[in-house]
Amino acid sequence: MKKNIYLRTLFKDIMAGKGRFFAIILIIFLGILLFVGIKSAGPSRLAIANHYLDQTALSDTQVVSTGGLTSEDAKIAEKLPGVTAQLGYRFPYIHDSKHIIDVFSYDKNSDQNQLTLTAGRLPEADDEIVLDSLAKTYGVTLNQDYTIAEPDLATKDYRVVGFVDSPLFIDNEERGITNIGDGSISYFAYVPLANFTSDIYSIMYLSFDNVTGVDRFETSYEKKMETNQDNLDKLFKERPTARKKELATMALEKLAPEKAKLADGLNQLTEAKQQLALVEQMGSSPELTAQQATLATKEQELNQGAAELAAAEEEIKSLSTPSYYFNGIEANPGLQGYASLADRIDAIGNIFPVFFIFIAMLITFTTMTRMVEEKRKEIGTLKALGYSKMEISAKYLIYATLAAFIGCFLGVIVGTYGIPYLLFEITSDQFIFKELIIQFYWLPISLAITASLIATLGSAIVVLTKDLRERPAFLMQPKSPKSGKRILLEYLTPLWSRLSFNQKVSYRNLFRFKSRMILAIIGIAGCTGLMMAGFGIKNSIDGTVTKQFGPITHYDGIITLDEGVTVADSAVATVLDQKAKMTHLAIFNETVTFKQKGISNQTASLFVPTEPSVFKDYLTLKDGSGNTITLADKGAVITDKLARLLNVKIGDTIEMTDGNNQIRQLKISQIADNYVGHFIYLTPRYYEDVFDRNFLANTYLFKADLNQHQENQLAETLNKTDDVVNVTFLSDQISSQKSLTKNLGPVIVIFVVLSGLLAFVVLYNLTNINISERVRELSTLKVLGFYNNEVTMYIVRENLIFTLIGIICGFGIGNLLTTFIIRTAEMDNLVFPIIIGKDGYLFSSILTMVFSIIVLLFTHVKLKHIDMIDSLKSNE
Structure with missing residues (x-):
């Protein structure tokens, strides 16, 4: 009971x-x-x-080689325990003279990189093909005829039987780049493996049993894959040299018939000369003269063939050693960004x-x-x-x-x-x-x-x-109620004497109940700061683009020349000179790597301009104090985030691994501000001192005001020169950075909305506590003749002061929160500037005031219903 x-x-x-x-x-x-x-x-x-990725069995490593791949490469890879190798084909192709597609071989027996159907079915016959789901946006339909006129394909005409997604491309906005056409791949296609006629494969997929079931985004996966990569490097250490010999042998074998034919021709020529010499002893004749002329012509043709054959053999001997590239899942378009x-x-x-x-x-x-x-x-x-x-x-x-x-x-x-x-x-x-x-x-x-x-x-x-x-x-x-005390304002007689009775009471109550005041200010300041931090995060991430592209980076694109091609012998400069309102600067560009215990390997772009004095027109380098930096012959300029990661300062010496896997040492002369990526800047003289080789430019920076269509046209023209590997436009990088902001946008909206809702509940709750603690006091006021509006203002005046002080304190909290969050959210190769725009201050304060006013309306209704008899129940 x-x-x-x-x-x-x-x-x-x-x-x-x-x-x-x-x-x-x-x-x-x-x-x-x-x-x-x-x-x-x-x-x-x-x-x-x-x-x-588990369901579709994404490969852990993709292997490509400048000399192609063979079954021998798969055998070498599978010497590692628990490794499965799958050879395949891949090439770019311009379809209908409009769209660049990435063509892959489809092996229905493959257990790696399995396709996911979105419409139709997978190929069952050699003349059937499946396309990327994005192909539908380009007007391709099921059962449509589709032609790929590639020499290495036995079948040229196909029928589209399905649309698919591939684990190799998880981002619908990114399909990679290539060195044909305008360089931008529209979508991919999968052609049955049986149609490929070449014995040389273009790609090899590897999967490792020791990472099966391991979270690909955990450190444990990364460490195991680093060990796997080290083992692969050891196995393939001698493979480039062996592959060079294989290529030379194959090339010589192709020349063998021509060589034998040339030898037969020379033997026949010798015999014909001997016979003609015997006839010549018997006297001359018109027929003899004609035969001599024919033999002379034949001899000239054979000599020319011998010279061409010798040149071909010399070219085979000077073949460059193929390079092998091992790309982990971080090279998967979109996966790293995701x-x-x-x-x-x-x-x-x-x-x-x-x-x-x-x-x-x-x-x-x-x-x-x-x-x-x-x-x-x-x-x-x-x-x-x-x-x-x-x-x-x-x-x-x-x-x-x-x-x-x-x-x-x-x-x-x-x-x-x-x-x-x-x-x-x-x-x-x-x-x-x-x-x-x-x-x-x-x-x-x-x-x-x-x-x-x-x-x-x-x-x-x-x-x-x-x-x-x-x-x-x-x-x-x-x-017992707290005893009244004189407050600081009371000592300011000229100000205090001008306040009304109600105002004096309100200010006394503020300082009389200090815990209530502190709690209210903390609650309001916290909510204002949370909303402000939401805006600050958005502004700071947006600021990466505005701080990097314009104030620092002035060039609009980068043209990377093919391996072995230098600025001196390329046709790129001629193409650029023909373009109106376009300037360019030749530089040496190479990707270098920094390895240091305690941090992941950091890659940086090495820039060496041919004319350091002109370089400032393409890139403005400034230190942390805003002073302009000029390149010097006694050291390198590195960007600040890289310096922080490596924990180095001006005057220190750092080690880096260049593109040829050689370790080089650099002395740091200056540290420059930068927001996107890591960069190293050298003068040509210092480059020659560090690398111990002659300086040769291999890249162009260019400046031009181009729209998307003009960029595509320029890329297509440059790729036709056969000297260009890639044309990169800064507009694409800007779009990529804006995409990051777009994806984080919903998170920020959630922060702001929930922070605003919390602010409302906090204000409502604190006001309720205030009223419940002072119900007798408020009832007494009503008994003394105060009107409802006056009683409400008795509370409202205090709340408005709390709110204003809380908003001001919230600005400070918002700045601190934004700084902590942005610094925590930074990536190794990306710096977010701390920016809180006017919208952050304005909207967070307005929203807090709006919530405060809404709460006050509720408060007014509640105060109107306070029973005055409650004041008569006081025991005081």
């Missing part, structure tokens, strides 16, 4: 103060929703990718939601504390009636547990399912993944639940422990 009555009083308290109860639930819900949701979003995205986005979300989740849940739990702790303190008289009465401490505490512990349980349950469910689902749907058009993987990540869930229990149960236990030690008679008496 006693328990039933006790439980009824519990539910009566909940219903009587349902606003506070649901406010606690909502605050816990919001805190856990964002914390668990964001901490689940990054791993969830990676789980989606892992699941798809993983980086997940890492950025996770990095942001390490700070933003933590602060969010801190604010939520702080307000919850305060709310529970005030609720228990309001029940002092009831606790004293129950204690006087003989209830045990445990029986008295049970009601509040159940209340706290119930609020925490409901808030936690809803927060975990909505956070785990809602935010990952929302982000998946928003980015589903960009990536080929179609299946959402939802998992419960127990570490963030456990942390969030622990925090909520500390805020609810912990606060109740702390206050109950203190109150239950007191005597019932003391508890049944209301707490």
